[in-house]
Amino acid sequence: GQNIDQPTEMTATEGAIVQINCTYQTSGFNGLFWYQQHAGEAPTFLSYNVLDGLEEKGRFSSFLSRSKGYSYLLLKELQMKDSASYLCAVMDSNYQLIWGAGTKLIIKP
Amino acid sequence: IAGITQAPTSQILAAGRRMTLRCTQDMRHNAMYWYRQDLGLGLRLIHYSNTAGTTGKGEVPDGYSVSRANTDDFPLTLASAVPSQTSVYFCASSDGEVSTDTQYFGPGTRLTVL
Numbered sequence: 001g002q003n004i005d006q007p008t009e010m011t012a013t014e015g016a017i018v019q020i021n022c023t024y025q026t027s028g029f030n031g032l033f034w035y036q037q038h039a040g041e042a043p044t045f046l047s048y049n050v051l052d053g054l055e056e057k058g059r060f061s062s063f064l065s066r067s068k069g070y071s072y073l074l075l076k077e078l079q080m081k082d083s084a085s086y087l088c089a090v091m092d093s094n095y096q097l098i099w100g101a102g103t104k105l106i107i108k109p
Numbered sequence: 110i111a112g113i114t115q116a117p118t119s120q121i122l123a124a125g126r127r128m129t130l131r132c133t134q135d136m137r138h139n140a141m142y143w144y145r146q147d148l149g150l151g152l153r154l155i156h157y158s159n160t161a162g163t164t165g166k167g168e169v170p171d172g173y174s175v176s177r178a179n180t181d182d183f184p185l186t187l188a189s190a191v192p193s194q195t196s197v198y199f200c201a202s203s204d205g206e207v208s209t210d211t212q213y214f215g216p217g218t219r220l221t222v223l
Contacts, residue, residue: 004151033211042199042214043152087151096167097212099151 002026004100006088011106012078020073020086020103028093034062034073035087037102043087046073075105083107112136113215115200121221122190130185130218132200140203141183142212143167143175145196152199158183190222 003025012018024032031050035043049055049064049071061074073086085102092098113134122128134141139160144152154167158177172194174186183202187194197219201212 042216045211045213048211089152096154096157097152099153101149101151 002090002092002098004088004090004098006086006100006103008101009104009106011108012075014078014080014107014109016078017074017076018078018105020075020088020105022071022073022088022100024069024071024088024090024098024100026090026092026098029066030091030093030095032062032064032071033089033091033097034071035089037085037087039084046086078107080107080109113200113202113213115198115215115218117218118216119219119221121223122187124190124192124222126190128187128190128220130187130198130200130220132183132185132215133181134183134200134202134213134215135181136202136204136213137180138202138204138213139180140210141177142201142203143173143183143185144199144201145169145194146199146217147196155185155198190220192222194220195222196220 006022034046037043047062054063059076064071085104087102088100089097116131142157143155153169155173156175158164161180197217199217200215203210203212
């Protein structure tokens with residue numbers, strides 16, 4: 001079966017750095033997405049990786065290793081507004097997104 | 110402002126009733142999707158449409174139907190609601206037919222079936 005694993009919850013301190021990991025087993029691979037979802041709101045796009053390596057976008061970076069079925073989202077200089085759930089999703093061979101359950105990130109002052 | 114709208118925002122429904130959730134996008138995106146989101150589970154695809162006039166089944170299609178008469182609208186119908194369909198429903202769209210493009214989400218509909 002297809003599976004996306006990410007930690008259920010993480011806690012970090014304002015101003016610090018946090019890394020959210022995602023491992024996947026899917027039938028085929030056409031890219032990996034990270035989305036941010038604040039409580040009670042819709043998911044919003046953060047990043048897309050299809051090749052191995054690091055993609056940097058401001059305070060957020062995303063890394064992919066296809067051979068290891070592994071990705072991480074790195075958030076730097078954490079702000080209170082970064083408190084949200086972070087969703088990892090993989091596009092499979094049918095071009096459908098398979099979603100992880102999300103990682104709830106709690107930022108403490 | 111361009112985007113996706115969903116209606117209603119929330120709804121409480123008696124089991125056995127028929128309900129249509131509405132979704133409209135003004136981005137002229139080809140592909141549209143319906144997901145449900147339940148606590149502790151990832152988003153699960155219900156139905157999708159790669160282009161107007163075509164639809165397909167996702168991971169959890171049973172009890173739901175969709176239509177795609179035009180580019181902008183993609184309604185989701187529950188023919189006879191059951192309590193297990195209590196969930197938050199998100200509509201999304203992307204601009205490719207078979208695409209690795211980014212999906213953009215509507216604000217969601219919170220549905221409770223009693």
